[in-house]
Amino acid sequence: xxxxxxxxxxxxxxxxxxxxxxxxxxxxxxxxxxxxxxxxxxxxxxxxxxxxxxxxxxxxxxxxxxxxxxxxxxxxxxxxxxxxxxxxxxxxxxxxxxxxxxxxxxxxxxxxxxxxxxxxxxxxxxxxxxxxxxxxxxxxxxxxxxxxxxxxxxxxxxxxxxxxxxxxx
Amino acid sequence: xxxxxxxxxxxxxxxxxxxxxxxxxxxxxxxxxxxxxxxxxxxxxxxxxxxxxxxxxxxxxxxxxxxxxxxxxxxxxxxxxxxxxxxxxxxxxxxxxxxxxxxxxxxxxxxxxxxxxxxxxxxxxxxxxxxxxxxxxxxxxxxxxxxxxxxxxxxxxxxxxxxxxxxxxxxxxxxxxxxxxxxxxxxxxxxxxxxxxxxxxxxxxxxxxxxxxxxxxxxxxxxxxxxxxxxxxxxxxxxxxxxxxxxxxxxxxxxxxxxxxxxxxxxxxxxxxxxxxxxxxxxxxxxxxxxxxxxxxxxxxxxxxxxxxxxxxxxxxxxxxxxxxxxxxxxxxxxxxxxxxxxxxxxxxxxxxxxxxxxxxxxxxxxxxxxxxxxxxxxxxxxxxxxxxxxxxxxxxxxxxxxxxxxxxxxxxxxxxxxx
Numbered sequence: 001x002x003x004x005x006x007x008x009x010x011x012x013x014x015x016x017x018x019x020x021x022x023x024x025x026x027x028x029x030x031x032x033x034x035x036x037x038x039x040x041x042x043x044x045x046x047x048x049x050x051x052x053x054x055x056x057x058x059x060x061x062x063x064x065x066x067x068x069x070x071x072x073x074x075x076x077x078x079x080x081x082x083x084x085x086x087x088x089x090x091x092x093x094x095x096x097x098x099x100x101x102x103x104x105x106x107x108x109x110x111x112x113x114x115x116x117x118x119x120x121x122x123x124x125x126x127x128x129x130x131x132x133x134x135x136x137x138x139x140x141x142x143x144x145x146x147x148x149x150x151x152x153x154x155x156x157x158x159x160x161x162x163x164x165x166x167x168x169x
Numbered sequence: 170x171x172x173x174x175x176x177x178x179x180x181x182x183x184x185x186x187x188x189x190x191x192x193x194x195x196x197x198x199x200x201x202x203x204x205x206x207x208x209x210x211x212x213x214x215x216x217x218x219x220x221x222x223x224x225x226x227x228x229x230x231x232x233x234x235x236x237x238x239x240x241x242x243x244x245x246x247x248x249x250x251x252x253x254x255x256x257x258x259x260x261x262x263x264x265x266x267x268x269x270x271x272x273x274x275x276x277x278x279x280x281x282x283x284x285x286x287x288x289x290x291x292x293x294x295x296x297x298x299x300x301x302x303x304x305x306x307x308x309x310x311x312x313x314x315x316x317x318x319x320x321x322x323x324x325x326x327x328x329x330x331x332x333x334x335x336x337x338x339x340x341x342x343x344x345x346x347x348x349x350x351x352x353x354x355x356x357x358x359x360x361x362x363x364x365x366x367x368x369x370x371x372x373x374x375x376x377x378x379x380x381x382x383x384x385x386x387x388x389x390x391x392x393x394x395x396x397x398x399x400x401x402x403x404x405x406x407x408x409x410x411x412x413x414x415x416x417x418x419x420x421x422x423x424x425x426x427x428x429x430x431x432x433x434x435x436x437x438x439x440x441x442x443x444x445x446x447x448x449x450x451x452x453x454x455x456x457x458x459x460x461x462x463x464x465x466x467x468x469x470x471x472x473x474x475x476x477x478x479x480x481x482x483x484x485x486x487x488x489x490x491x492x493x494x495x496x497x498x499x500x501x502x503x504x505x506x507x508x509x510x511x512x513x514x515x516x517x518x519x520x521x522x523x524x525x526x527x528x529x530x531x532x533x534x535x536x537x538x539x540x541x542x543x544x545x546x547x548x549x550x551x552x553x554x555x556x557x558x559x560x561x562x563x564x565x566x567x568x569x570x571x572x573x574x575x576x577x578x579x580x581x582x583x584x585x586x587x588x589x
Binding site: 013015017018021022023025026027028040041059060063064065066067068069072086088089090093094097098142144145148153154155157158159161162163167 | 193206207209210213214217218219220235236240241243244247291292293295307308309310311312314315318319323325357358361362391393446533534535552554555556557561
């Protein structure tokens, strides 16, 4: 898949309370969650961003609560990809499980500016910054995780495993 | 070469002999649970998976605790989903209001999570049960749905950082202060993807309640989990509680650690973590005098009986400052009842504090103590992120029950000596 979008740049330690404040967790409806995405950090973010835009952030993106509502809100708001220096581990799992594309790269984050346009080949892990002509190769995910993603995410994996092992039916 | 407690637990639960740090394994799960925020999504995906039943009816827990007792209609609908799912799938460990507690206090108390277990919870503070010598990790809802269906979880075998605490604890220094101090030294991602193993003479002499507090906040350093080797104190705690047999594992003396960090506790004062990160801990001497509007004593971090005893010791015969709201929330019904029996609740109410039924409530800005714009709270909870307890322009300072109680009396952040 090729993703192309404009960068929104955030600082380090963006926590899941900021991504989607707990006061909105009385629902899991993606559309409703999307309305409040990043609200406590930048109350205008959802209005300002366009579908397909990319978030670039410092280290430890998604720290804090395990709420899957955080990647769900970002995805439903139209964020196509998140590139961070590092991810908090539960957010990392959640993003993969719900099919939100993420990459870790210190270089991309350090060398890009807000508003730059990125083009990403997700299968090859190649990120091009079309605004400064730099090209980056990121590390691919471990084989098992790639298999889960290419199969359609963890939900599809579970369905297949139930059928394959003939368990729980 | 020897093994750490984490390596022994995961080896015993892994689907493979190729057991090396960094490898991805599938591990058998001994207990899985979710709450009223995370379970609704997990239930939806579980039902879509085609699974006809949960992997083991005795080993799944559903605990409405975050926005329960129901705070509004939407929350009520979410809690109702848990109840109906529990009925439909005959899940034994569903805890209705009146029997429930905050999940991470409740499950150890009921003997449902045990030493040597692999525990998976759809809540980041699942690491709390590591205090029993279990491998307990927080995940999201989709992961939890997969565990409910398959009884296993995929995970990358993490490296371990060993923390050795030695020296004599100063007055009023608790597990909360040790973990806040530790996070301030390594940062909020200082243990990202890693296990924090807490050890040393100080830990060996620490009560279970204090151990739970320490493991609870390992996630605030980014850790996969916190863990403490079981000992006599652990076994004593489990007497009359454990619902099934369990296996005690210990780390070998020649086990390999990614890093060993030694901490001399005799230099540690009670800690206060300033907004807006748990790593911003400073000694109480540098926090005194900051005016507060609210003091919260409770949560999965510090809502246990020892926490309430310490608060009562300080509040006895005193009055909460006229400009402060003191809210005390026992973490479980059993703790609440014990606090009543010991006369602690009477001390709190006489002092002008409000005592609530168990709930996560204000810790995550749900209800039962939300902050207005510009307000400031001292709290025994675990996070002080922007907007965590209410308005994005409010502030949360994290501390122990002793500091929260003393501050409620003083109307500003204070140590217990100042209000005697």
